[in-house]
Amino acid sequence: MAHGLFITFEGIDGAGKSSHIEAAAQALREQGHEVVMSREPGGTPLAEALRELFLHRPMDALTEALLVFAARRDHLATVIEPALQRGCTVLCDRFTDATFAYQGAGRGFDLAVLSQLEAWVQQGRQPDMTLWFDVPPAVAAQRRAAARAADRLEAEDLAFFERVRSGYEARRAADPGRVRCIDSGQSLEAVRAAVLALVQPLQPRGGLL
Numbered sequence: 001m002a003h004g005l006f007i008t009f010e011g012i013d014g015a016g017k018s019s020h021i022e023a024a025a026q027a028l029r030e031q032g033h034e035v036v037m038s039r040e041p042g043g044t045p046l047a048e049a050l051r052e053l054f055l056h057r058p059m060d061a062l063t064e065a066l067l068v069f070a071a072r073r074d075h076l077a078t079v080i081e082p083a084l085q086r087g088c089t090v091l092c093d094r095f096t097d098a099t100f101a102y103q104g105a106g107r108g109f110d111l112a113v114l115s116q117l118e119a120w121v122q123q124g125r126q127p128d129m130t131l132w133f134d135v136p137p138a139v140a141a142q143r144r145a146a147a148r149a150a151d152r153l154e155a156e157d158l159a160f161f162e163r164v165r166s167g168y169e170a171r172r173a174a175d176p177g178r179v180r181c182i183d184s185g186q187s188l189e190a191v192r193a194a195v196l197a198l199v200q201p202l203q204p205r206g207g208l209l
């Protein structure tokens, strides 16, 4: 079925993805896309409330996984799917690759259970393209320390973020056509050029209406 483009942005905390989403959106608008921007966990009032709990309350890995998928279900049903059906291009700061990377690789949670939750919640919906901002965890930690106070996930140690990074690499290896790796250890200007090189050729898809 025809639908708008669904593009997600991923990477460990401090990789630099949030620094480039607006530039990607602007480039796409200039190509004629009607852009909807969102984030996960979040993007709806319910999902934003779940995000606050997720980022600040202690919980085990299964609870983390259930919360992010509950938030995702609401976000997909009320924001992402309607926007894609209208033919919009949806840019989302994180999506299910983050769950496989953080809860799966980072926490060691069962990947088969995550795949089951993914199937129930997404009903086959997958991003058309994912930009994975890849950077060594030590570089990301320096960037975070200079920029902001750590939340519950950001307080994890370098070994955790090494596992998360390897989780993203596994997702890329499983679907290299979708997950595109950007070397985010470069300068802001070089990363921005790499992002624009990937998004500028994308044509608007148009919707059903």
Ligand SMILES: Nc1ncnc2c1ncn2[C@@H]1O[C@H](COP(=O)(O)OP(=O)(O)O)[C@@H](O)[C@H]1O
Residues within 6 Å of the ligand: 011, 012, 013, 014, 015, 016, 017, 018, 019, 020, 133, 143, 144, 146, 147, 184, 185, 186, 187, 188, 189, 191
């Ligand atoms: N390529 C880069 N070189 C140097 N600093 C960067 C680069 N990309 C991002 N930063 C800085 O690192 C910090 C974290 O970036 P941010 O975009 O918030 O990361 P993320 O969204 O991936 O957590 C910000 O202060 C940002 O200005």
Ligand SMILES: Cc1cn([C@H]2C[C@H](O)[C@@H](COP(=O)(O)OP(=O)(O)O)O2)c(=O)[nH]c1=O
Residues within 6 Å of the ligand: 013, 014, 018, 039, 040, 041, 068, 093, 094, 095, 096, 098, 099, 100, 102, 103, 151, 153, 154
């Ligand atoms: C979407 C998602 C995010 N997360 C984590 C990754 C981040 O540490 C955190 C929030 O992501 P993010 O919005 O990137 O945080 P910030 O705006 O502070 O950069 O949630 C998961 O652990 N699993 C998930 O499925």
